[in-house]
Amino acid sequence: MSAHPPLIDNKHSGETPDLPRLETIGVIGAGVMGVGLAHALAQSGLRTLLIDISDSILESALGQIRNNIRFQRLFHKNPGSGPEEILGRIKVSADYDILRNADFVIENVTEKLAVKTDVYRRLDQICPPQCIFAANTSAIPITRIGAMTRRPARVLGMHFMNPVPLKTAVEVIRGYHTSDDTIATAARLLNLMGKKPIVVGDSPGFVSNRVLMLTINEAIFLVQERVAPPEVVDDIFKNCFEHKMGPLETADLIGLDTILFSIEVLYDEFKDSKFRPCSLLRQMVDAGLHGRKSGRGFYSYED
Numbered sequence: 001m002s003a004h005p006p007l008i009d010n011k012h013s014g015e016t017p018d019l020p021r022l023e024t025i026g027v028i029g030a031g032v033m034g035v036g037l038a039h040a041l042a043q044s045g046l047r048t049l050l051i052d053i054s055d056s057i058l059e060s061a062l063g064q065i066r067n068n069i070r071f072q073r074l075f076h077k078n079p080g081s082g083p084e085e086i087l088g089r090i091k092v093s094a095d096y097d098i099l100r101n102a103d104f105v106i107e108n109v110t111e112k113l114a115v116k117t118d119v120y121r122r123l124d125q126i127c128p129p130q131c132i133f134a135a136n137t138s139a140i141p142i143t144r145i146g147a148m149t150r151r152p153a154r155v156l157g158m159h160f161m162n163p164v165p166l167k168t169a170v171e172v173i174r175g176y177h178t179s180d181d182t183i184a185t186a187a188r189l190l191n192l193m194g195k196k197p198i199v200v201g202d203s204p205g206f207v208s209n210r211v212l213m214l215t216i217n218e219a220i221f222l223v224q225e226r227v228a229p230p231e232v233v234d235d236i237f238k239n240c241f242e243h244k245m246g247p248l249e250t251a252d253l254i255g256l257d258t259i260l261f262s263i264e265v266l267y268d269e270f271k272d273s274k275f276r277p278c279s280l281l282r283q284m285v286d287a288g289l290h291g292r293k294s295g296r297g298f299y300s301y302e303d
């Protein structure tokens, strides 16, 4: 075996005829990302099994998906399937056993290594051996996640962006042992969802979050040091750089707890002080200001 991970390429069309079946897709975690992902998969006609730790979380997830479908239909000339048809393709459960026949699983649980380790051990026991596991992690190396299973060739990273139904490209991460077939099957799934894969190699935070998490953390330092309030920081990015959103609006959208956990992963992995989390970020997370999902972050979303 080569001492180096395989080369990266972006040529997978996903059209190889003998690739594995893609009918039943498991989605683990029904938070910000799991809700968007289950919606996007079911909207693409795929049978979707959505798992979380409690029935109340799953009930709330179904309610959010219903609202999001209704909202999306208001702005579409040709809105496609209605809420009942899309929701009819989603089965929710707090019991991992429903994944016994899953073809492909996308994991979106809390960005904590211990939580993910437990989830992958369970998935590895329950899911059929040919089932592929995609980690929608923000920063944890995919090679490490592959090592939690007995199928590292069938483990890859699929870093979806939020909100999933509206985003057109996905950062696909090849772990050390990830096979070409696994990458091709993931590309085929993304094609079914109308999304483009962009394949990169494995590194904590990959390409996207190694840059984005530092940017957001530094923006929070600017607020903490009173150089500028959040709306002025965001204004610079929106009006000077013409970005669609500023870094602090993006932080609120992602979830400040997820930002903190991700930058902690980067700090642990690189042991480089540039990734130390800003104390204002930690304080806001402790205070329950988690961004849009909690109603308050750098901005207020309460009615």
Ligand SMILES: NC(=O)c1ccc[n+]([C@@H]2O[C@H](COP(=O)([O-])OP(=O)(O)OC[C@H]3O[C@@H](n4cnc5c(N)ncnc54)[C@H](O)[C@@H]3O)[C@@H](O)[C@H]2O)c1
Binding pocket: 028, 029, 030, 031, 032, 033, 034, 051, 052, 053, 057, 107, 108, 109, 110, 111, 112, 115, 118, 119, 136, 137, 138, 139, 159, 160, 161, 162, 253, 254, 255, 258, 262, 293
């Ligand atoms: N928020 C984003 O914009 C974003 C974008 C890309 C990737 N991610 C990554 O996606 C993952 C989920 O992030 P999120 O923002 O949806 O977080 P979240 O906190 O909104 O949701 C996480 C969900 O996982 C559930 N969960 C925890 N332990 C579980 C278990 N053992 N089994 C099943 N479910 C379990 C929680 O109950 C919760 O509903 C994280 O790894 C995060 O880094 C987030």
